[in-house]
Amino acid sequence: MSRSTRHNRDSKRLLLQYCEGYLALMREADIGEILSRQKGGIASLGLGAGGVSYLFLMDHHLQGGQDSLEQAERWWQRSIEESNSPVAFLEPAASRDLAMPIRSLLFGGAGLCYLDLLLAILRGDRERARRALSCWRSLLSQCAEGQLELNAGLAGNLAGAATALALSREQCLVAFGSELAARLENCVILETGGSVRWPNTHGEGVAHGTAGIMLSFLLWSEASGSLPPWWLKSGIAILLEETLMKPTRLCALSEHRSFLCGGFAGLCVLAVQAFRLYKEEPFLAAARGAAHLALEFPSKLPDLCCGRAGAAAACFSLATIDPDGAWLARGQELALSCLLCERSTWPVAGLYGGEAGLAWLALQVRTGAFSGPPGLDLIRA
């Protein structure tokens, strides 16, 4: 056995052990322990207890086991109980007063409706699924138009509708997602030359910019089997070409290039999904190019949003369309490096800032069901 094969096998074994340990710990843990460590976002998917619920949901979906479903329910219940707290959806890193909008799937209240719906789908409870969807829909209809980006706006919800539809062919989800897609399509600004953009977005990255909205359209098209908007393919091709040619256009600072939220790890995930849908070689080449740029300056942080776990998620995503590219090994290396963090140093618990994001990568290694970032890719198992 070659040295690299042995090394790869050892990395895998460590991640499997870590995954087991994390899930065992969370079976015993309580949200009170999270509260004592973090000041904001305690209920959300991205930062809080919602993220732990998602992890158990996926563990149940990918590996079976009634216990994981009960744990997913327990963590969701605690998120709901905490959701009226003033710090339920606060952004801990930002100004203490900055509450995430309720419509944010990853960081706001919409994520709890989404989790309720996933629980209902995996339990086969259609009545509960209808209730969860109607709650999600009414929450979005109360919000003013205008917030479109993936992190805080409509696009995150379209991605959520796509990932939920991929788990269940529930017809009311088709209508819901089509409505969201139409709302986003109505706001698109088509430039001469084929570029596209949306108002009230920031830059071209996944979290706050153009790429995230494009990604949500791609996911929705794949999940629903509907035709993507006619302008989408050329819009994505232009965005990828221009940013790859001039990386400073996306990230003025090279240390931001590896970020999932605003860097090339995010654009890699976009290019992978474009390749899945359009099956055109330049998207594969762009995905590889974006991954190389993301790996050139590894982040000092461990988390999924701005850290090495995010670059690892992009590598796992790329490995699904480029199995000979050694991307799995690179992703495993990055994930392994995050294990060097002490548990107590994770500032939050959820998927996008906390340890649940790393556990999600380890669960992918354990099950072999590789996909991209949680909530932003279809589960292919």
Ligand SMILES: [Zn+2]
């Ligand atoms: Zn980030």
